[in-house]
Amino acid sequence: MIIAGYDISYSKHDPDLAVAALSLFNDAGKVIEEHIETVTPGFPYEPGKLYLREKIGLDILLPRVQNPIDVLVIDGNGTIHPEKFGAACRYHQLYKLDTIGIAKNLLSGTFQDLAPAAGSKSPVILAEEHIGYAYRAATDVKPIFISTGCALTQDHAVEIVTKFHNGFRIPEITRRPDMASRERLRTIEGPVNRPNH
DNA sequence: GCGACAG
DNA sequence: ATCTTGTCGC
Numbered sequence: 429m430i431i432a433g434y435d436i437s438y439s440k441h442d443p444d445l446a447v448a449a450l451s452l453f454n455d456a457g458k459v460i461e462e463h464i465e466t467v468t469p470g471f472p473y474e475p476g477k478l479y480l481r482e483k484i485g486l487d488i489l490l491p492r493v494q495n496p497i498d499v500l501v502i503d504g505n506g507t508i509h510p511e512k513f514g515a516a517c518r519y520h521q522l523y524k525l526d527t528i529g530i531a532k533n534l535l536s537g538t539f540q541d542l543a544p545a546a547g548s549k550s551p552v553i554l555a556e557e558h559i560g561y562a563y564r565a566a567t568d569v570k571p572i573f574i575s576t577g578c579a580l581t582q583d584h585a586v587e588i589v590t591k592f593h594n595g596f597r598i599p600e601i602t603r604r605p606d607m608a609s610r611e612r613l614r615t616i617e618g619p620v621n622r623p624n625h
Numbered sequence: 626g627c628g629a630c631a632g
Numbered sequence: 633a634t635c636t637t638g639t640c641g642c
Binding site (some may be wrong): 435436438473474475476479480481482503504505508509510514515529531532533534535536573 | 629630631632
Binding site for chain 1 (some may be wrong): 633634635
């Protein structure tokens with residue numbers, strides 16, 4: 429079972445510069461492939477249209493993948509969305525892959541407080557429907573929000589993310605591509621000029 | 626109808 | 633998302 433994590437980092441200085449990263453992990457939790465590329469957003473971020481802004485990177489990186497991806501995990505939401513159709517659901521249709529969304533902020537719905545222990549979770553409800561989970565990936569950190577990209581069950585989505593615990597708030601599946609893209613962006617934006625002392 | 630809205 | 637060094641705490 430190969431799980432892929434995707435994320436993209438944006439330049440503050442150049443609105444047309446961003447770096448996308450796609451990291452593939454195997455069952456042992458090891459990175460077996462990692463693809464990084466600079467991309468051009470082309471338009472600003474618009475609430476509700478996150479999938480459009482981040483899809484450019486997937487269009488470029490997915491074709492480079494050598495191993496078959498079983499599940500794609502992205503930054504953002506799946507069913508935790510006003511119309512229960514966030515970016516992860518969009519990608520599920522576009523790329524015909526099972527997907528999962530992990531968001532750092534709640535976009536839609538409500539949830540009850542959850543225990544402070546790592547692994548605790550609480551259902552996110554919207555109009556009586558269970559659209560995802562508020563999930564604590566590490567002890568005493570703020571929860572993240574996990575939802576399916578419309579193919580997997582909410583519980584299966586959480587079960588998969590759980591395998592990527594790393595002691596931080598953000599599970600490794602998404603943290604890895606996040607850091608990789610950020611680091612690449614740093615290098616291409618040039619060495620930081622340190623103040624003269 | 627209006628406003629709010631993941632990154 | 634990004635802006636930002638040191639600093640407080642385990």
